[in-house]
Amino acid sequence: MEEFAALQSFAEVAQWLWDEVVRWVMLFISPGWRQYQLFIIIGLIGAAFLLRLIVAPRVEAWARSRSGWDKWQLRMLVQLRRMLGLICYAVLAWAVYLVMQQATWPSRSYLIGVAATLVTLWIVVAFVTRLVANAFLRRIVAWALWIYGTLYALNVSDDVAEFLDSLTFGIGEVRLSVLTVLQAAVLIAVLLAIARLATTRASGALRRNEDISPSMQVLAVKAVQALVYGIVLMIAIRALGFDLTGLAVLSGAIGLGIGFGLQKVVSNLVSGIIILLxxxxxxxxxxxxxxxxxxxxxxxxxxxxxxxxxxxxxxxxxxxxxxxxxxxWSHTNKLVRLDLHFGVSYGDDPHRVRKLAIEAAAGVRRVLSNPNPPVCHITGFGDSSVDYILRFWITDPSDGLTNIKGNVYLALWDSFAANGVSFPFPQREVRVLPGSTLETTATAPGAKE
Structure with a gap:
């Protein structure tokens, strides 16, 4: 019976809408002031086009002279240039409407007022929705504002709201109407847009604050986002008519799932908070x-x-x-010490080798000479070389470590080559003792066997 009653109600509303459409069509077809208003509305389109041709060059020159504006201001400027024709039409329509309201009966300018209201609504919706960054949310907000504004301008918003409120369905023990769902969807879209704008602004302000460390900035941004979007979630649930006490069961299920399968996820979340703190x-x-x-x-x-x-x-x-x-490498400061190991032959003066190594390292870009200059020490006497260690400091480890080591090695090579210092390599000497049975098979070049 309830379904039959709902269908009957829907048929009655559909019949009413059809009768209204037929009535409006007949009003426009019949001669009179309604036709005159229709002709005025069409004539205003041509007048707005001419006005746009006059105003557009001046708006273009003014727009090109703007500099240093934020992104949202530039988006508004682009929208202004795009909607210039409609703005001209709205200005002319409202001017004609106000003049006719004073000069003749108000009913003779009713349709012009409706047209001016709809065009103005279109312009306002276009500018307001530009503040919504997400394309999907922007589309939802635009359609919702446009539909509601149109119904309000035509003075049928209350009738449509009453019809949508009569269409209900149930989710468990909760009864919802189509009107409630639409209002909640629009509310959620608007709140998400506001939340996104608020978190973006707050994040920018926090990141520009030099008194807050980078890690605390990240933690503060995450906290603001969690707080704002949590409020949006709670408002959305309440807007749909759900009882928040029912979330206790859901919280218990989530806790059980964490206990069995989400240990790693929770561990990473807690570890992230510890790292930030x-x-x-x-x-x-x-x-x-x-x-x-x-x-x-x-x-x-x-x-x-x-x-x-x-x-x-x-x-x-x-x-x-x-x-x-x-x-x-840069926890408390960015000073980083690097060590290079090398060896030279026993015939080279070690005092001279240390001096040449220090001078070579000091001449490389990125190597600090103050307050920690390069130093060179002997570390041992090897089988084939005297072993040294060259230590130097840098302050920019983010620019790479291998490249600076390679540059210092190359500077050592050039300096030692220019000053006659040699890099030894392992040598082995074989002696044939008297009375041994070892025979050599090598012959001199060009000799006959």
Whole structure:
């Protein structure tokens, strides 16, 4: 019976809508002021086109003179140029409507007022929706505002709302109407757009604050996002009429799932919070973890993004950074000491070798000369060479370690070659003792066997 009553109600509303359409068509066909208003509305289109041709060059010149504007202001400027024709039409339509309201009966300008309202609504919706970055949400908000504004301008919004509210369906013990679902969808779309704008603004303000460390900036941004989107979720649930106390069962199920299958996920989340709080690593730090060497690009809720010198991006779980040994080359400061080992022959003066090595290293770009200049020490007497260690400091490990070592090695080679210092290589001497049975088979070049 309820379904039959709903169908009967729907048929009555459809019949009413059809009668209204027929009535409006007959009103336009019949001679009178309604036809005159229709002709005025069409004539305003041509007048708006001419006005746009006059105003467009001036708006273009003004737009090109703008500089230093934010992205949202530039988007509004582009939208202004795109909607210039409609703006001209709205201005002319409202001017004609106001004049006719004063000069003649109000009913003789009713349709012009409706047309002006609809065009103005179109312009307002176009500018408001440009603030919504997400294309899907922008489309939902635009359609919702446009449909509601059109119904309101035609003075049928209450009738349509009453009809939609009569169409109901149930989810468990909760009874929902189509009107409630549509209102909740529009509310959620608007709240998500506002939440996105608010979090973007808050994130920008936090990242520009130099008094907050990079790791705390990331933590604050995540906290703001969780808070804002959590509020949106709660409002959406309440808008649909669901009882929030029913979430207790869902929370218990989620807790059970965490206990059995989400240990790693939760561990990574908790490890990420610990990393942000103890400031052990932060964006821009240069770290080594196993065979991975690179700088931290971003800190996520589940992983840390590490970019290496060869352009590879490693997503390292937060738990690995807590439980494994991590070398942070720039934790407290960016001073990094590098060691190079080399050897020279016993015939070279070691005092001169140390001096040449220090001078060669000091002449390489990126090697510090103050406050920690390069030093060179003898480390031992090898089988074929005197062994040395050359130590120098740099402040930019993010620019690479292998390349600076290679440049210092090359400077040593050039300096030693120019000053007659030789790099020995292992040599072996074979002696044939008297009375041995070893016979040599090698012959001199050109000799006959």
């Amino acid at each position: 103890d400031k052990s690593i932060k964006p821009g730090d240069v770290i080594s973890l196993g065979d991975t060497f690179g700088w931290i690009d971003s800190l996520g809720a589940r992983y840390v993004s590490v970019v290496t010198r060869d352009g590879k991006e490693y997503l390292i779980p937060n738990e690995d950074l807590i439980t494994s040994q991590v070398v942070n």
